Amino acid sequence: MRHPLTRPTVAAAAAALVVPLLFPSPALADDNRPPDRPDTATLTARGESCSTDKQAPTLLNDTTLTLSGLFADPDAVSASQEVKGQFEWSLDGADQPLGTAESPYTWQRPDDTPRSRSASAKDLPEEVLVSYRARGHDGQAGGEWSDWCWIEISTSKPEAPPRVTSDDYPDDDRFHGAPLQAGDFTFTGNGVEDAVAYYYSVGGGASCTTRVSPDEPGGPVTVSITPQNDGPRSIHARSVDAYGNSSGCELVYSFLVAPLSDPVAYFRLDEGTGTSASDVMEQDRAATGTGDIGWTRGRVGEYQGSSYRLEGTAADTAAGHLRTEAAVVDTSSVFTVSAWVRLDETGTDAVAVSQDGEHLSGFQLGYDASDGAWVFQQASQDVSGGGFDHRVVSTAPVQAGVWTQLTGWYDPAAGEIALHVDGVHQGSTDRDSSWNAEGPFVIGGGQDQGAFARGWPGAVDDVKVWSRLLLDEDSRLTLTGRSEVWETASRPLALEGLWRLDESGGEAATDSSDHGLDATLHGDPATAWNGALNDWLFTHAVLLDGAEQEHLRTDGAAVRTDRSFTASAWVRLDDGGADAVALSQSGEHTSGFALGYDAEQGKWAFEVAAEDAEGGEVHRALSSTRAETGEWTHLAGSYDHTDGTLTLYVDTFPEESVTREGTWHSGGDVVIGAAGHTGGVDRSWTGALGTVYLLQGAATESDVIAVIHDFLPR
Incomplete structure (x- = not known):
């Protein structure tokens, strides 16, 4: 006669089914294989690798250590197994252990990589040879013990930091060397004969993080140190012994670095x-x-x-x-x-x-x-x-x-x-x-x-x-922040042309530099001169009609466009419907450079052509914001031949830098108010133009500030 299952019976059966599903049963005692013998290559004491050489024990500086290792159970290939690590330590490998410790059990599942298991060893003796070993245990049997690992502990700290000397930067209250000029500094043990390393820091806080190691404990080691600044400099240092014990990080050396010297x-x-x-x-x-x-x-x-x-x-x-x-x-x-x-x-x-x-x-x-x-x-x-x-x-x-x-x-x-x-x-x-x-x-x-x-x-x-x-x-x-x-x-900037454009009449604008490149007016003097007022500087400016291609032109070049140069001008653009150039220097087919306005982008632009060819490649730096018509703005473009970059400045602020590839010299006339070339002009300017500078050399932001105020610093 079959008996119906009661509710308790059903619950017990369900629980019995769930346990094997979640946690597969360990092997039966008769079939159980103990964990594998640990490989000493996986054993560590406070993270330091096991040394199986009794003559060269691992040296440590703490009497409380975390012992770790990898423990694998061969039965975990087919079923999950619980495994723990067991550790013991003794004096000089004696049979009677000084202490034991074990890790908690953790599951090792099929196809899992064995994980590290750790336990803590406390109150270990100092300055004697101590050995430790480990084995795995699966709850039924312990595996074979590993070979002995040898350690020695000392917590005694070195009594003094290293001594430092230098012939290049002697500690004699006199200035020597220069910033970024390297010097040799020698560290010695200062009586600490077992110092295996010196840690130091130069200037700033006493961090002592840079390590140098002598060939022999307590011996000398010479390093090159490069002062970054002039004035008083200091070295903090500490000595570290083979156990890892460190002296205090202390001030050990002071010296004076001379400023960058003037030419002789x-x-x-x-x-x-x-x-x-x-x-x-x-x-x-x-x-x-x-x-x-x-x-x-x-x-x-x-x-x-x-x-x-x-x-x-x-x-x-x-x-x-x-x-x-x-x-x-x-x-x-x-x-x-x-x-x-x-x-x-x-x-x-x-x-x-x-x-x-x-x-x-x-x-x-x-x-x-x-x-x-x-x-x-x-x-x-x-x-x-x-x-x-x-x-x-x-x-x-x-x-x-x-x-x-x-x-x-x-x-x-x-x-x-x-x-x-x-x-x-x-x-x-x-x-x-x-x-x-x-x-x-x-x-x-x-x-x-x-x-x-x-x-x-x-x-x-x-x-x-x-x-x-x-x-x-x-x-x-350096003054510029450059090398x-x-x-x-690049210094100083060489003034090659300066046209203030504040004439009251006549056919030309005077070049206020010594270059003598007066610019002839191609336009109506009656409407050009005194036609506008720069309300930033309260100076008169020239007013040009782009529809009539009014412009000013010199007889000859001012700057070498295949060398570093800078061009600047005060501008007021009255018509933003077409490209317009405030300042250029003529080549045969195109301008060597052009400073002005890009109508498609609606932005200020500084550009150079890659070669003297009509319609060729152009490298262009643009402003980050749109150009405003009817407003006075200061534009400056700088080409740095050293690193091959073009930079546009708007109202003294650097807007964009781009790389220029290929250089050539446009040896033609300077054109104010259009893009010039041998055949004439194009992209004429409609609006007013104020003081124009052309300088040989790449301007920095501070130079542009000086130019905008019509003053070049020495």
């Missing part, structure tokens, strides 16, 4: 008359002319009041050269030399600046005719019959009749010489050591086999010499 010699070459040039760094030092020294319009002008003038400010060395009585720099040590040069003939080798030795120049910065390149060179030895076998030649092309900035340096720390052209690194070459040329410093030539040689057929301007390297990365230590190499190639 600086010949502005602004005299304009006479046969000598003064060194502004040394009152009694001058470079005296040999041969027929002349003067010409230079690249870097003489500062006069509120703007740069360029009147007679470079030495013409085509028929002579300048030389000092004695050396200006030690060429066996670190030095940098720079000069603006204009090479008028390219048929023979030429040297712009050098310093005499007995037989050869200690260095030569100039031009190599065989390579058709700029060159910075030195000789291995100052011997008769020797030659300049350490040379860096430029990849930048040489252009005759064009002002170019050259910078060469010798870096004995890096063991090399290097060359920059217009602020762009051209390369370097090995130069392990040098010799000191103790003769005169020469502008406009060099020395070969004991005689003057390789005179410079052209002009030289603004010659500087430093007894250090220049910063070649952007830095807050010193960039500043040397």
Whole structure:
């Protein structure tokens, strides 16, 4: 007779069914296999790997440790198993354990990767050899014990931080070195013979996070540290022993970093008359002319009041050269030399600046005719019959009749010489050591086999010499935030054209620079002059009718558009229906640059053409906001040849920077009020135009602020 299932019976049966479904039963005792023997490679003590070498135990600095390992049960291949880890530790591997601990059970399911299990070991003894081992347990049987892992514990901290010394930046209350000039600092154990590492930090808080390790415990280790700023600097440090115990992070060394040093010699070459040039760094030092020294319009002008003038400010060395009585720099040590040069003939080798030795120049910065390149060179030895076998030649092309900035340096720390052209690194070459040329410093030539040689057929301007390297990365230590190499190639801005456009009559607008590029008015003087008032500056401005293609045009170019340059103008656009250009410089088929308005975008624009071709590729920087008609706005466009970027400024704020690919020089006329080219003008301006600047050199935001106020800072 079958008996019906009661409710309790049904519930019990259901529960019995659910348990196997959720948690499959472990293997029967007769079939159970114990967990596998743990691999010592998976065992750790406080995260430190197991050492099975009794002679090289793991060294730790805490008497309470977390012991961990991986424990696998072979029966988990087919059914879930509960597994825990068991640990024991003893003195020197003795049979009688000092203590035991075990982890909680966790489930190991089929196809799961075994997980780490941990337990805590407390009150472990110090400075004796301790061993620990582990095994797995599945609730029915324990597995085989692992091999012993060996540890040794000490919580005794080193008594002192390391001692620090430096010959480059000695702690003597005197200024040494310079920001970004590396120096060697030596750390020693300071009596802590078991110190295996030193941790340090420079300046700021006492973090002591940078690690250095001596070859032998407590021994010396020398590191290179580069101060980022001038003034007082400090080093905090701590010593760490093999157990990981650390001394306090303490102030261990103080030193003074000198500010960036001025040039040791600086010949502005602004005299304009006479046969000598003064060194502004040394009152009694001058470079005296040999041969027929002349003067010409230079690249870097003489500062006069509120703007740069360029009147007679470079030495013409085509028929002579300048030389000092004695050396200006030690060429066996670190030095940098720079000069603006204009090479008028390219048929023979030429040297712009050098310093005499007995037989050869200690260095030569100039031009190599065989390579058709700029060159910075030195000789291995100052011997008769020797030659300049350490040379860096430029990849930048040489252009005759064009002002170019050259910078060469010798870096004995890096063991090399290097060359920059217009602020762009051209390369370097090995130069392990040098010799000191103790003769005169020469502008406009060099020395070969004991005689003057390789005179410079052209002009030289603004010659500087430093007894250090220049910063070649952007830095807050400079006035502009750019590198010193960039500043040397880009500063100061050279005023090449300034038209205030405030005439009351006549046929031309006067160029207020010394360039003499007066701009002829192509339009009606009666309506153009005094036709508008700049209500920002309260100055008169010219009013142009774009429908009649009214504009102003010079007779010749103001700036080199294949070099860094800046163009700016006050503008009031009265008709936004068509493209309009406020300022340009003419090429044969298109403008070399155009500053103005893009009607399709409804924005201000600064653009350059990739080549002198009608309808060719144009690189354009646009304003982020739309242009307003009938409102006075200041526009400035800057091309930085060093990094190849165009930047548009609107009311002194940088709007957009874009990369320019390909450069060419538009040697035609400056056009105010249209885009100029040989065939005429297009994109004529309808509205008013105020003060216009054209400058050689890339303007920064602070320069644009100076220009908008009609004042260029020194």
